[in-house]
Amino acid sequence: MKAVLCKALGPAQNLVLEDVASPVPKKNEILLDVQAAGVNFPDTLIIEGKYQFQPPLPFSPGGEAAGVVSAVGEKAGNLKVGDRVMALTGWGSFAEQVAVPAYNVLPIPAQMDFTTAAAFGMTYGTSMHALSQRGQLKAGETLLVLGASGGVGLAAVEIGKAMGARVIAAASSPEKLAVAKAAGADELINYSEASLKDEIKRLTGGNGADVIYDPVGGDLFDQAVRGIAWNGRLLVVGFASGRIPELPVNLALLKGAAVLGVFWGAFAQRQPADNAANFQQLFAWFAEGKLKPLVSQTFPLAEAGAAIEMLGQRKAVGKLVVTMA
Template structure:
């Protein structure tokens, strides 16, 4: 089978497509025939040795895929060959097949296309956990989403609207804000040309945002923490800007506010019943047409390095998908 291989830490341009042996399922694993795999921020880090996990060389990046189960290992009783599934792999999805622990597999709704399935679990799972369990977002509260045109940002906009919140989307240019508007955002802020704090305060009659969703970090965090309402909650999702900010804790004290970490992967393992409940609601909203991953570009396996580089340079709007199989049916 073909796989996109990282043979030494380096930029996306150093990745190569080569033939490798097809995987065999170990105990409690299944092998998935990959139809589509999406690009996520950890993919940009893992190939340069900057991620928390460092797989042995050579390895294929790609932490999220959708496809069909083609082989089942000993001990797996919940899946069958031919099942249409989405998979969280950590790495390995930019390949024609990938072996995955059964607990990281989720059946896909029959109506969901493979490219949407590959774009769904990580972004919507993260944003749902953030807004429901960590942010306790309530109907009619104000939600400010930073980086609102990225995969998790757009998911947060859609979920926030589905939960009944007023959503303010902030992004770095007009085309990205248009994507957030199409996802349902009520108000838009271009923080490359506008004063983020001043605009948030103007839009909230000086009260600030009840919940702030921040996958950006850096300067955006420094400003956003000053935009919190009384009893506000700032959700730390990630650091796409590249800088992990530091918090002047007096700001949290003065507003009775909370800065809350969001680690969806650990939540899914530690609280699987709550995670399953989240996805039942997410799939219901998807079926109703209220959630729809924005896939702005599709790439072949040979073009996957270009997709990773586009995400690393923050040029992506929504999700980028690698179509490993030309047949997407």
């Protein structure tokens, strides 16, 4: 099979496309014929050795995939050859085949195509866990989404609206904000032109945002935490800005606020029943037309490195997907 390989830690330009042996699934795994694979921010980190875990070299990046089950281990549950599924792989998805533990595999709804499915699992799974289990977002509350035109940001906008919140989308350009507006955002903040902290206060009548969804970190975190409401919840999703911020904890004290970490991958493994319930709701909202994953660009397998580079430079809107066709 063909696979994109990281043979030495470094930039995406160093990735190579090679023929390698197909993986052999273990007893608790399925072998997936990959049709499409989502590109996510962890892909930009794992190839440079900057992520929470590091697979041994050489490895294929790509943390999520959609395709058809081609082989099933004897302890892989109810999955069977021919099933259309999406899978959380951690790495290995930028290849024609990948072996995946059965507990990280979900059937794809009949009305969902492979490209959409490859863009769905990680972003919507992360945002649903963030807003439901961690943020406990309630109908009528105000949700602020930073980086609102990216994959997880757009998912958070849509899920927030589906949960009945008033959603404020924040991004760095009018073009990105237009995408967030189309996804259902009620109010917009261009933080390249105005103070994020001041705009939060203006749009909330001085009360602040009840829940803040932050996949960006850096300076925006510093401003956002100062615009949080009494009993507010700030969700730490990631650090796309490149700087991990430090929190003056007196700000949490003064607002009775909570700063909550979001690590969906660990949640999915530790609380599989809760994760499955999340996806049951997500698939229902998808069927109702409330969730519309935006895939802005697809890349052939040979150009997976270019897709990772585009995402790392924060040039992507919505999701980028690598396809095998």
